[in-house]
Amino acid sequence: MDLMEGLLTRRSVRKYETERKIDKETIKEIIKAAQYAPTAHNKQPWEFLVVDDKEVLEHLRHIQRWTSFAKDAACVVFVCGDTEKSFSRNKENEKWTFIDVDCAIATENLMLAAWAKGIGTCYCGAAPMQRVVDDLKEYLHLPENIRPFAIITMGYPAETPKQPEGRYNPDKIHWGKW
Numbered sequence: 001m002d003l004m005e006g007l008l009t010r011r012s013v014r015k016y017e018t019e020r021k022i023d024k025e026t027i028k029e030i031i032k033a034a035q036y037a038p039t040a041h042n043k044q045p046w047e048f049l050v051v052d053d054k055e056v057l058e059h060l061r062h063i064q065r066w067t068s069f070a071k072d073a074a075c076v077v078f079v080c081g082d083t084e085k086s087f088s089r090n091k092e093n094e095k096w097t098f099i100d101v102d103c104a105i106a107t108e109n110l111m112l113a114a115w116a117k118g119i120g121t122c123y124c125g126a127a128p129m130q131r132v133v134d135d136l137k138e139y140l141h142l143p144e145n146i147r148p149f150a151i152i153t154m155g156y157p158a159e160t161p162k163q164p165e166g167r168y169n170p171d172k173i174h175w176g177k178w
């Protein structure tokens with residue numbers, strides 16, 4: 001699959017072949033692609049927690065209500081950011097951080113790399129929903145400096161989601177001036 005085809009055909013997959021695991025080498029290659037994403041100041045502040053424990057997958061819906069299908073995924077990747085490594089400012093007159101931006105770009109790489117290998121994913125949001133971030137941190141015993149950013153369900157697809165019509169909207173492009 002070439003890059004452009006992958007970009008245009010990736011869809012959120014929420015039904016998986018329940019008995020089919022993803023081998024560890026494949027997961028590593030997918031996460032490798034995530035780690036090739038650009039980051040602010042090249043800080044690469046990400047961490048990836050891969051979990052296939054069914055009890056955890058089933059419990060997720062109690063933390064983030066739109067993840068009920070995670071129970072059937074082969075695994076979930078929690079894409080996290082390290083608040084001590086991200087490109088950030090925390091001065092009185094200047095407060096910002098690129099942590100979520102960096103994690104988001106890596107997450108898209110991860111989903112596309114999975115798709116290139118025939119694996120379906122669904123992005124389930126965590127940050128910036130503070131309660132979800134806090135509950136995930138506690139449930140997963142994450143260190144204080146680790147911010148759970150996104151929950152990515154992964155598995156071999158047991159559905160073929162319809163490709164959207166009209167996703168491309170040329171009216172959203174503004175040439176030269178608004």
Ligand SMILES: Cc1cc2nc3c(=O)[nH]c(=O)nc-3n(C[C@H](O)[C@H](O)[C@H](O)COP(=O)(O)O)c2cc1C
Pocket residue numbers: 010011012013014064066067122123124125161
């Ligand atoms: C920030 C973000 C949060 C999302 N959270 C959820 C979620 O909690 N549960 C879910 O089923 N889908 C979630 N999605 C997936 C979107 O519903 C999906 O990307 C959108 O409907 C477009 O479909 P597509 O991915 O097939 O193009 C999320 C997507 C993004 C980008």
